[in-house]
Amino acid sequence: MIDGERLKDVLVQYKKDFVPKHWQDEKYKWEALKWFQDNWNIKATDFADMLNRSFSQTYNLLASMNNFPAKMITSFAETAPEDVRSMYSDLFDESKDIYERINTFKLQSDFLLKKYGKGAGQHYQSENAITTYLCLRYPDKYYIYKYSEVKAVSDELGSDYTFKKGAYADNLRNFYSLYNEICEHLKQDDELVNLFKSQLTDACYPDPYLKTLTFDVGFYISRDYSKRSEAESSDAEWYPSPEEYAPGITTAEWIDLLEDKSVFTQSSLEIMKRIQDYGGAATCTQLAAKYGESKNFYNAGSVGLAKRVVEKTGCPVMPKNVDNSRWWPILYIGRYTAKDEKGSYVWKLRRELAAALNRVDLSGVALYAKSKGEGEPKYWWLNAKPKIWSFSDLQVGEVQDYTLYNANGHKRRIFQNFIDARTGDLVIGYESNPVKQVVALVKVSAANDGQKICFEKTESLENPIDYQTLKECPELAKMEFFKNPNGSFFKLTKKEYEFIMDIIRDENPRNSHEEKIPSYTKQDFLSEVYMTDEMYDRLVGVLSNKMNIILQGAPGVGKTFAAKRLAYSMMGEKDDNRIEFVQFHQNYSYEDFMMGYKPSGNGFELRHGVFYRFCQKAANEPDKKFFFIIDEINRGNLSKIFGELLMLIEKDYRGTKLTLAYNGMPFTVPQNLYIIGMMNTADRSLAMIDYALRRRFSFFEMEPGFESKGFKDYQQALGNDTFNGLVNQVVKLNAEISHDKSLGKGFCIGHSYFCGRTKENCTDEWMKSVVDYDILPMLSEYWFDDDSNVQRWKNSFKEVFQ
Structure with missing residues (x-):
């Protein structure tokens, strides 16, 4: 309920000011409603043009110095008109709950910003903007909500409605109840109603239920009436x-x-x-x-x-x-x-x-003067509080805006630092408790606009730097952050910044690109790996589509050799800095792979594993492909090693953030990282691969490449009749193994046993050693209960050398 007597006092002054002072400045609201009603058409062929035209008379209802909801939603409509059309269709569906509609519109705007925002920091589709859309569409039902405004109205009228920052659903319910009550009072004031109607023109919405007049009275209370005595005394x-x-x-x-x-x-x-x-x-x-x-x-x-x-x-x-x-x-x-x-x-x-x-669009006008010349950048230390936001939430190239005022409207501590920072300044990214590490490098992407400053993440640190490491350095004893850590944004001298960067680079060296990296093509792959052209195209297509692949096959088909060269061919160059290689075994753990506590001095410290560090490395160069290769992938306890990564490595979840169990921080597997696993299908001692992991990988069968063009060329270059005879025997052996019901093609003999030779070193002694110490022992294992079969093939190979 409101204090009716207080509202009467307000209306007395409102009526005095209405014609001489107020109406001329505020009648555009009714004109905006009429214009919108005349131009809105949800079925318009050119939806973006219709939307832009409908909003063209709204002025500061949907635009202000640092807030551009109409401009942003129109730009989304130009890129994705059907998505935005659907958003408005749902928002204006009166059969649905209003609070759900508003929240859904905001969530869909988040999606559009991520997909089509082109680096924009926000979409501006707040409760204020969305209730404005509702008011424009249904002016006989809705008012425009603005937290600061409705709070001032409630206080001035002594109401018992409560408004709390962040409680948007409760605030909206109380807002509509409060303004409905005010509206009923206005309807009883004949003098006001007649005064209002006398000023309406044909360009104005007639406002038969006085909803917009109610909103205008609220605006008057918050902007003029509550400040009237102060203004009068100072004028x-x-x-x-x-x-x-x-x-x-x-x-x-x-x-x-x-x-x-x-x-x-x-x-x-x-x-x-x-x-x-x-x-x-x-x-x-x-x-x-x-x-x-x-x-x-x-x-x-x-x-x-x-x-x-x-x-x-x-x-x-x-x-x-x-x-x-x-x-x-x-x-x-x-x-x-x-x-x-x-x-x-x-x-x-x-x-x-x-x-x-307030009624013209100044968004294209520069608020700050451009600096004269480039000059040297300034240096800063930015403190992120993980309970509020984290550098881990940002991909390299993403922008985080930071308000100059806190939730209570007070200036941030060391406010002058926010004012002094300029676009291009360099920033050390630090996360406070519980992380307490330098985790990222950042730059100022946009100087403050009076309300906020924008930071762009430029690098994730594979090996973060502990607070204590820096605190113990006498060179940093006078650092502003160490002298008084209360605040978020601190100055660094050039020497302090360079000293910290030296420590960072010791632990996170940059790739040197001084030496030219050799190129590597599909033809290079086929000449080395001995795979058919068609099979290579199929392999690349599978990995590109799934992003995770397991190369499986018989011993000697060159799985490890092929995996690395597959990475080279997809990168287009032999860049080993973008490839990481590990081998799983029975004792390999999540702590080795991702992160875990390891002994350190008298206690334990949290250390990042090889996959965690490689993900950070890949995230630093999102426009390049990175490859993580796992040998013997089925020898480890896969569920234990991967943990929560089982979801994150899926292609559809790349880029999705998930909170890690050890440090409680968000983590994501980059979209430019490919995983190649390898497993030997002939090893009977291994259990079947975990089904949960099997779902997330494609399996590619690698076969002996004796019939490939590459191997044929290699064989011809050797010009060795004994070698040719040996290869022919192995091809026959593989045919028999493939048809053996107890074995199958997964137990065939691979071509890699016979690779890497020249005319000079392709000797009978070398070929005999391959037969005696590689092939025959394998056959003895395959046919452990059939000595006669093993002896038969032993004789066949002996004949090759006679």
Whole structure:
């Protein structure tokens, strides 16, 4: 419930201000509703164009200095019109719960931002924007929600409705109840209703249920009424008073002037945007200090703008002898500075000009002046609190924005650091308790815009640097973060930054690209691996599609040799820095593979495993392919080794974040990392591979390559009749093994036993050793219960050498 007497007091003042002060600036809301109703068509062929046209009269309802919901959703519609059409169709479906509709719209916007955002930090589709869409579509039912506004209204009217930051569903329910109650009071005020109707034009939505009028009263309470006494007491300080001088330019006329490039040049718009961002009033000294440029840029720029306004409109000019004092009052009212203000004279935007600025799109106007030349970057230390956000949540190239004010609206600690940082500055990324490590390198991707600053992750550290390691270094004793760690953003001197980077590079060396990496093609692969052209294409296609593959086959088919060269051929070069090789065994564990506690001094410390480090390495170069090769993959306890990675290695879950059991931090397997496993199908001692892992890998059977073109060329180059006879016998042997029901083709003899020879060293002695010490022992194992068969093949091979 609200205090009805308080609302009556508000309405008395609202009615006094309505015609002379308020309506001219605020009637655009009703015009925006009418325009939207006339142009909205969910079935429009060109949905993006229709959406843009429908929003074209909304002005600051859907745009402000640092908030661009209409612009962003329209850009999404240009890229994915059917997705956005579906979003609005669901949002406007009155058969569904309103809170679910709003939340779904936000979630879908998150998806569009990730897929089509092109690096944008946010999509701006907040509760304020989404309730605006609802109000535009159903103006007889909905109001526009804004937390700060409704909170001020509730407090001013002494209501018992509660509003808490973050409790959006409860806030919306209380908001609609509060405004419905206010609306009922307005309907009983005949004087107000008649006054309102007398001002409506054909371009305005008639607002028969007074929903928009209710919202406007709320706006008046939060922006004008609650600050009225303060404003009235301070207006006397400003010069000139309305009685002394007024240019007589209305808000609508200012809007026309703002859109006239011959009057408001680019530099003029920059001045306007910066004064507006500063709070609507500032000295030239304050503007120069915060946004750049010289004091004269703002002084002379304002005078020049005022002269162009006079030339365009013919408005009156101050009857003063001092030239500058004749011109600036067209744009501002002024006063001398107080003791604690920098500069000598404060300019305050005229009310009509300030209102016009709120209704034009200034998103393309630079808030900060461009730096003169590149110059050397500054250096910083950024502290992420894992309970709030983590560097692990970001992929390399992703951007994290950081507000300059906390949830209570207070400035961040060491606020000046946020102001001083510039695009391109270099940042050390540190995570506080429980991680307490330097985990990433970062850069400032966008200097502060008055509300936030943006950081881009440039590198994940495979081997993070512990807090204690840095704390114990005397070279860092005076570091701002170590002297007082309270805060988020700290200065580093160039020497401090370079010292930390030396430690980082000792543990995380960069790949040296001074030596040219040899190229490697499909033809190189086929000449070395002895696989048919068709089989190679099939192999690459399977791995590209699944991202995880197991090469299985008989002994000697060259699985290990082929795996590395498969990686080379898909990379297009022989870059061993992008390949990691491990071999599983019975004692291999998750702690070796991902992370675990290992003895250190008198205790234990958490150490990252080979797969964790390689994932960080791959994430640092997302445009390149990386390959993790696992030999004897079925010899390890796979569920124990992979743990929660069983889900993350799936192609559809690449890039998905999952919280790790050991450190409680998010982790993801990069989308540019391929896994190649190998297993020997002839090893009877191994259990079948874990089914959960089998689902996530494709299995590729590698066969002996005696019939491949590559092997034929190799065989011909040797020109050895004994070698030819030996190969022919092995081919016959493989045919028999393949047809043996107790064996099969997985037990065939591979070609790799016979590779790597030249004419000079392809001797009878070498060939006999292959037969006696490789092939015959294998046959004895295969046919352990059939000595006669083994003897028969022993005789056959002996005949080759006679």
